[in-house]
Amino acid sequence: MNINTTKIISLLFFIFSAFYLYTAYQIQVFAFDENAPFNARTFPIYLGYTGLFFSGLKLILPDPDTIKVEHKNLEYKKTGILIIIAIIYGATILKIGYFLTTSLFLFTSYYFLGERRWVLMFLLSFPFVAAFMYLLHGVLDIYLRDPFLKSIGVMG
Amino acid sequence: MIEGILIGLSTALTFQNIFVVMIGCFFGTIIGMLPGLGPMTAIALMIPITYGFDPATGLILMAGVYYGAVFGGSTSSILLNAPGVPGTVATSFDGYPMAQQGKAGKALAIAAWSSFAGGTLSAIYLLFMAPSLSKVSLSFRSPDYFALMILGLTAIAAFSSKGQFLKAMMMVVLGLMLASVGQDSLSDITRFTFNNMNLTDGISFVLVVMATFAMSEALTIILKRNDPTAAAKQVSLTELGSIKIDKEERGKMYKTIPRSSIIGFLIGVLPGAGATIASFLAYGMERNLVKDDEKEKFGKGSVNGLSAPETANNAACSGSFVPMLTLGIPGSGTTAVMLGALLGFGIQPGPRLYMTNPEIFWSVIMSMYIGMVVLLILNLPLIPYIARILAVPKNYLIPLILFFSITGIYVISFNNFDIYLMIGIAVVATFLRLYDFPMPPLILAFVLGGLMEENLRRSLLLSNGSWEFLWDRTLTLCILTTTILIVVWHIYKTVFKKRS
Numbered sequence: 219m220n221i222n223t224t225k226i227i228s229l230l231f232f233i234f235s236a237f238y239l240y241t242a243y244q245i246q247v248f249a250f251d252e253n254a255p256f257n258a259r260t261f262p263i264y265l266g267y268t269g270l271f272f273s274g275l276k277l278i279l280p281d282p283d284t285i286k287v288e289h290k291n292l293e294y295k296k297t298g299i300l301i302i303i304a305i306i307y308g309a310t311i312l313k314i315g316y317f318l319t320t321s322l323f324l325f326t327s328y329y330f331l332g333e334r335r336w337v338l339m340f341l342l343s344f345p346f347v348a349a350f351m352y353l354l355h356g357v358l359d360i361y362l363r364d365p366f367l368k369s370i371g372v373m374g
Numbered sequence: 375m376i377e378g379i380l381i382g383l384s385t386a387l388t389f390q391n392i393f394v395v396m397i398g399c400f401f402g403t404i405i406g407m408l409p410g411l412g413p414m415t416a417i418a419l420m421i422p423i424t425y426g427f428d429p430a431t432g433l434i435l436m437a438g439v440y441y442g443a444v445f446g447g448s449t450s451s452i453l454l455n456a457p458g459v460p461g462t463v464a465t466s467f468d469g470y471p472m473a474q475q476g477k478a479g480k481a482l483a484i485a486a487w488s489s490f491a492g493g494t495l496s497a498i499y500l501l502f503m504a505p506s507l508s509k510v511s512l513s514f515r516s517p518d519y520f521a522l523m524i525l526g527l528t529a530i531a532a533f534s535s536k537g538q539f540l541k542a543m544m545m546v547v548l549g550l551m552l553a554s555v556g557q558d559s560l561s562d563i564t565r566f567t568f569n570n571m572n573l574t575d576g577i578s579f580v581l582v583v584m585a586t587f588a589m590s591e592a593l594t595i596i597l598k599r600n601d602p603t604a605a606a607k608q609v610s611l612t613e614l615g616s617i618k619i620d621k622e623e624r625g626k627m628y629k630t631i632p633r634s635s636i637i638g639f640l641i642g643v644l645p646g647a648g649a650t651i652a653s654f655l656a657y658g659m660e661r662n663l664v665k666d667d668e669k670e671k672f673g674k675g676s677v678n679g680l681s682a683p684e685t686a687n688n689a690a691c692s693g694s695f696v697p698m699l700t701l702g703i704p705g706s707g708t709t710a711v712m713l714g715a716l717l718g719f720g721i722q723p724g725p726r727l728y729m730t731n732p733e734i735f736w737s738v739i740m741s742m743y744i745g746m747v748v749l750l751i752l753n754l755p756l757i758p759y760i761a762r763i764l765a766v767p768k769n770y771l772i773p774l775i776l777f778f779s780i781t782g783i784y785v786i787s788f789n790n791f792d793i794y795l796m797i798g799i800a801v802v803a804t805f806l807r808l809y810d811f812p813m814p815p816l817i818l819a820f821v822l823g824g825l826m827e828e829n830l831r832r833s834l835l836l837s838n839g840s841w842e843f844l845w846d847r848t849l850t851l852c853i854l855t856t857t858i859l860i861v862v863w864h865i866y867k868t869v870f871k872k873r874s
Contacts, residue, residue, distance in 0.1 A: 227806065227809060231548070248561060257561070258560075258561050265551055276540040279540070285808075293597055300593070304797050316784070320777060
């Protein structure tokens, strides 16, 4: 059996399905529901077995169209940085507020992607977010939490 | 009936109402393009405003907003691969690849014309079949719905070419597994939440679709930036914004639109089925019906593949008004909101509405139709400008896609956990996409998962645990036989093709 990344993914999916199935069996159902034809764990149990079946098949059957990914051509560094920036954005959005975190997220993302036109970067972050926020919060009346703007008295 | 139609038309065609519908279409398109805000939210946002008008004008405003939001949703699906609502997911399967080939304007024009044609044809079906179809829709039982979901899943065949069937099936199972997270709908027992309160309500559709489509697409573009095999073509702005549909493409649409409108309308009539299942079924059916060379283009920018779901989801939107107006049963979230608005105006939809107040019934139908006409007139000239979103340099476009995705989930949930979960799913999806695991089957299964479990539960409980419900009713048997025939046909063709 030829081991390639697709097979490894299938193996991981097989393990995931087994874990899912185990967790499905652990779902607590009401005593009167225990022997019912269908309860909260019935569908997940079917799914767990189906997952095992298909990933098992993918594991054992030959893979004629092996996909080769040239890892040296992939931009892992920039993608990783962008993901980290997104995580920081997610972590600070509630505490600091929508306007500042979103604007900084956009500005730093442009920068790390190689952009150096500062004026355009600024226009497409701070004023852009302000306009977007006005559309959501001001026009459409969709609540956006923003402790920062509240602290400086811009938002009520 | 003719009298009712004329009264409806005369109400909808006053200067004030045409102006109102234009405003509605414009705002609907903008709201629909924003992630997380679909037609339901758009209409809900408009309800307080509509109460300032008389009932007919209020309904006409909502009609404009409704179709505008549906078109706006298709626009973000085609341009950014970010379908904000389930009904436009299937649009992105071929719309986005077409936009990536420099045909964004054309893709938007095909979507606009298909939506318009789907809506027009379904309005005609509505004229002649509304009262009788409402009775048919009530004859559908849980086993039939369950069989219908299985039939909907056959659309994954479209992504299982080149020996990718097992990968597509694994993605289906993963989608169903994600849909099973959260409280069980009947017993309220929490499943797969691992004592995390944030997962109690399950994973939202917007989160999954934004993570697997928009966000993972953005990450893939960055990841493959220097990959010589994936070097992006430089397309001119003129090409990008061209809305010209040539004779061959029109020919394809002429075949696709009538059949997709029928399936869309019929599915739309069934309470609870709606535009999502209609668009997936139409997509799958279209792939089964086209010639082999066209079939190969599905998922890569096929005209039929784009036209079919767009026609069907609009036809389903009109179809969903049948149970709402004739039975008082809202068939979808959007019609539920509209039902609330109708009740607010003092209009009680139900069997008596069609008999005793035909003018109100036809005013609603006609205003929906006029909303579509206005939308086409307003949006077609704007397409070349909307399409230029794709001309925005990648250094700006990628962060903006990420920003829209994160905002889409933030305005719905207001918690950090959902943002982390979305990033996590997006990273896994990006990795899976590198190895050709298709994402559409995952979304299809995620959307159908809850409904499937619900109908399987009812069927099994009613049949006391026996699987005989699958062949007890003629309708269930017919749907399942169709499903089996489609699957067998695919297997036969794959085997036959390999041998030949």
